Amino acid sequence: MALQLFYAFITVALGLFGAAFYFYGSNLLLDKLFPLTTDSHAKTARNLRITNAIRPWLFLGPALLALGLYLVYPAVDSIRLSFYDRNGEHFVGFSNYTWLLSDAEFWRAFKNNMLWLLIVPALSTFFGLIIAAMTDRIWWGNIAKSLVFMPMAISFVGASIIWKFVYDYRAEGEQIGLLNAVVQFFGGTPEPWITLPFWNNLFLMVILIWIQTGFAMVILSAALRGISEETLEAAVIDGANGMQIFFRIMVPQIWGTIAVVWTTITITVLKVFDIVLAMTNGQWNTQVLANMMYDWMFRGGGDFGRGAAIAVIIMLLVIPIMIWNIRRANQEMEGQ
Amino acid sequence: MVRSKQGKLLNITMQLSVLLLVVIWVVPTFGLLVSSLRDKNQISVNGWWKALTTTEQSLIARTDDLDKQQVIDDKYVLKGKIETTHPISAFGVRSQEPKAFQAGQTADLGNNQSMTVNADGSYSLSSPTAFEAGRGKRIFYTTEVPPRFTLDNYREVLSAQGLGRSFINSLTVAIPSTIIPILVAAYAAYALAWMRFPGRSLIIAMVVGLLVVPLQMSLIPLLRLYNEVGLAKTYLGVWLAHMGFGLPLAIYLLRNYIVGLPKEIMESARVDGATHFNIFQRIVLPLSFPALASFAIFQFLWTWNDLLVAIVFLSSSDDQLVLTARLRAMLGTLGGNWEILTASAFVTIFVPLMVFFGLQRYLVRGMLAGSVK
Known part of the structure; x- marks a missing residue:
């Protein structure tokens, strides 16, 4: 046990030392091979050109290698594997995709995912925005923000336990789940929320909304503070009330940030897997694509072809946001 | 003047709404923390929001064997004590009514037999005629367990x-x-x-x-x-x-x-x-x-x-x-x-x-x- 931690620390040391050694050594080597202090001007100029052309790639090398090996190559290979059989050995054409299109579980997962995509980003952004707007104007706002932000630090599995406890249902005896106790208090009948088809999807979404609202709040709060005072003052002088100022003056000025928050949460939603795995493992009609993909990786010894096909579907859903992000980043860079 | 009054009201509603939202956000985690510190028998009995109240625990005990009865004042009496760490609040003699009697009350068992169970667990069973020898009678009792927090979990x-x-x-x-x-x-x-x-x-x-x-x-x-x-x-x-x-x-x-x-x-x-x-x-x-x-x-x-x-x-x-x-x-x-x-x-x-x-x-x-x- 202690040995294992020791091993980890040795790796940290080796990793850091290795990286430092590589960057230092390769730069030194470059400077030695093409020295800038030579006897002729022409030679110096040539060496300067060469080092300037090579050095960026020395700086970028390890990062590009890791990105290529862990993200670019696998993404391409996943697309390839989605046209192969369960072991990735025989080409099977589109049969994994035709299977998907005729699989009832896939369509259920797809519909559930669409529901998640509609609800979670919308509600997280909405709550984030109103909490950001309100906390900016009260004296204990920072404490409130910090507490709403807290779930961001909690793992999806940890959050699942927290909420499973809230949703707990007992067939007999006193209810120990908070939700059922509240329902009972208001005269309702306790229900096993997690197994109630359709509605249980919403109860799982609550967990992600609970986590993501803090993120939305932090980003939107910064954006709200960036709004120019002048526009607000002008609105007040013109007699606008609080609601009008918020919806007509403030929100339009931060549309860009709202879109960023919305898309970022959308990406998170598409990848969400832990919550469904921990709460229901897709039972009671709660399946989503990411969990189904994980399931097929290992189900019955694993079917890599089908798993890869589901991953490609998730990727296809991400691509519009990816293109949008790249465009925005490019626009921003042109300004630099 | 009107404006500032309105502003004050708005501010108070805002504070209350934020408070409500913060409570909703924090309560699930807080419940988890409280529950993790409770006694494991208490967790399954009631919700964590009742962690500070005394909980009731329903238990069953048996009196001593009936052949240990004594004759006191022309009556056949069996006295003994249930081992209990917490005071007994109620008891009963039938499983359907485990809380039929308050501690200290006398329960009528029929045939002129009666039983009393006190808060400290001592009981006495009495009858004008001799009890048939055999295993003791069952007592259903409820104890009041004070809140208990522990790191055992x-x-x-x-x-x-x-x-x-x-x-x-x-x-x-x-x-x-x-x-x-x-x-x-x-x-x-x-x-x-x-x-x-x-x-x-x-x-x-x-x-x-x-x-x-x-x-x-x-x-x-x-x-x-x-x-x-x-x-x-x-x-x-x-x-x-x-x-x-x-x-x-x-x-x-x-x-x-x-x-x-x-x-x-x-x-x-x-x-x-x-x-x-x-x-x-x-x-x-x-x-x-x-x-x-x-x-x-x-x-x-x-x-x-x-x-x-x-x-x-x-x-x-x-x-x-x-x-x-x-x-x-x-x-x-x-x-x-x-x-x-x-x-x-x-x-x-x-x-x-x-x-x-x-x-x-x-x-x-x-x-x-x-x-x-």
Whole structure:
């Protein structure tokens, strides 16, 4: 046990030392091979050109290698594997995709995912925005923000336990789940929320909304503070009330940030897997694509072809946001 | 005047709404913490919001064997005492009515027989005629258990449930995965921010694109690769995977920060003959500390909280099962044992919560720099 931690620390040391050694050594080597202090001007100029052309790639090398090996190559290979059989050995054409299109579980997962995509980003952004707007104007706002932000630090599995406890249902005896106790208090009948088809999807979404609202709040709060005072003052002088100022003056000025928050949460939603795995493992009609993909990786010894096909579907859903992000980043860079 | 009154009212409603939202946000976690500290018998009896009230516990005992009866004042009497640690509030003689009588009352058993049970557990059974010899009579009684808080659940999960071991495993995964990518990302970020070379904007666009590529796209090819080269089910494999997956955010975040450093410093250093390597080492790296810290916190939280990478690339043996994976397994096997689940969950979220509250400033800063603007 202690040995294992020791091993980890040795790796940290080796990793850091290795990286430092590589960057230092390769730069030194470059400077030695093409020295800038030579006897002729022409030679110096040539060496300067060469080092300037090579050095960026020395700086970028390890990062590009890791990105290529862990993200670019696998993404391409996943697309390839989605046209192969369960072991990735025989080409099977589109049969994994035709299977998907005729699989009832896939369509259920797809519909559930669409529901998640509609609800979670919308509600997280909405709550984030109103909490950001309100906390900016009260004296204990920072404490409130910090507490709403807290779930961001909690793992999806940890959050699942927290909420499973809230949703707990007992067939007999006193209810120990908070939700059922509240329902009972208001005269309702306790229900096993997690197994109630359709509605249980919403109860799982609550967990992600609970986590993501803090993120939305932090980003939107910064954006709200960036709004120019002048526009607000002008609105007040013109007699606008609080609601009008918020919806007509403030929100339009931060549309860009709202879109960023919305898309970022959308990406998170598409990848969400832990919550469904921990709460229901897709039972009671709660399946989503990411969990189904994980399931097929290992189900019955694993079917890599089908798993890869589901991953490609998730990727296809991400691509519009990816293109949008790249465009925005490019626009921003042109300004630099 | 009217305006300020309205303003005050608005402010109070605002404060109340925020308070309500904060309560909703905090209560689930708070309930988990309270429950993890309660006695395990009490957790299953009532909700955690009643943790400070006394709970009732229903128990069954038997009187001594009936042949121990004595004759006192022409009556056949059996006296004895139920061992109880808490005072008895009520008792009964039939299972359908376990709370029929208050402690100290006399219960009529029929046939002129009667029974009294006192709060301290002493009882007496009496009858004008002799009891038939045999086993003692059953007594159903209810005790009042005062609230009890304990660390027993934590002791249980850390040792017997193997959470202590998983804690070490999680640290083993998270620490190298957090530290190793930093230097690699920082050099790349500097090159993308301050060096001019062909293909630069293409690489930046690629990094931005890779930010959103779902992990699911990488899993199967990497698992196949790892199986071939022997990295499957090793910590080394997980460290490298986390490094690869964390790099887009690291590069993007650090580049955004480094590109904003004052141009004059870089240029005057260049004029003085400093190489890019020197500028990076002496100026950029120290100045970028806040951004490096932000990324480190992100990556630590992400690797500590990760479940997917851990269950795909590590085995489920005791020496590789991380906290999240163990927690997930417990949810399957110990579904109703809330004393175990709540304490375990709190153990896993304790470290990230400490990091969160201690370093929140850096986290917020990183989040603002890291979201695609």
